[in-house]
Amino acid sequence: MSPGEIYSLHIVHIFSVMLLIGTTFYAFAGAPETKKRIAMYSGMAALLIVLTGVRMWQAQFGFALAGWIVLKLICWLGISAMSGLAYRRREQVRLWITLTCLFSAVAVIMAYVKPF
Ligand code: HEM
Numbered sequence: 001m002s003p004g005e006i007y008s009l010h011i012v013h014i015f016s017v018m019l020l021i022g023t024t025f026y027a028f029a030g031a032p033e034t035k036k037r038i039a040m041y042s043g044m045a046a047l048l049i050v051l052t053g054v055r056m057w058q059a060q061f062g063f064a065l066a067g068w069i070v071l072k073l074i075c076w077l078g079i080s081a082m083s084g085l086a087y088r089r090r091e092q093v094r095l096w097i098t099l100t101c102l103f104s105a106v107a108v109i110m111a112y113v114k115p116f
Pocket of ligand 1: 010011013014017020049050052053054056057060069072073075076079104107108111112
């Protein structure tokens, strides 16, 4: 993989992570009529994260099934579910905020530390 592709994948991955987390936090306080638009943007961001993530996993790690990748996939699933939950179960928004912060922190730590 050329350095240009590696840089592009990393940049799109991080930009999509920012978009997903931003739209998720919007959902925690957004009016009900914003649900559809937020679902669209967070869905696109989640798709871009997993596509770029899987391509980097293949190119840099040969699809080696490491624990940090599995944990990142779980965090990705968790964060992707949050905006839907935020609109449907607004009364539990404090729990969704805590979980989103937790999942984001774990995913970033796994990306940089890769402990297992
Ligand atoms: C929302 C969840 C996620 C967050 C917050 C996240 C965050 C990050 C961060 C901060 C980096 C470091 C980027 C850099 O060094 O330039 C990274 C890299 C990476 N991510 Fe993710 N990521 C997430 C989901 C995923 C998923 C689902 C996969 C795999 C299917 C994945 C696979 C990778 C890989 C392979 C790298 C490259 C690691 C390296 O170059 O050492 N990520 N991610």
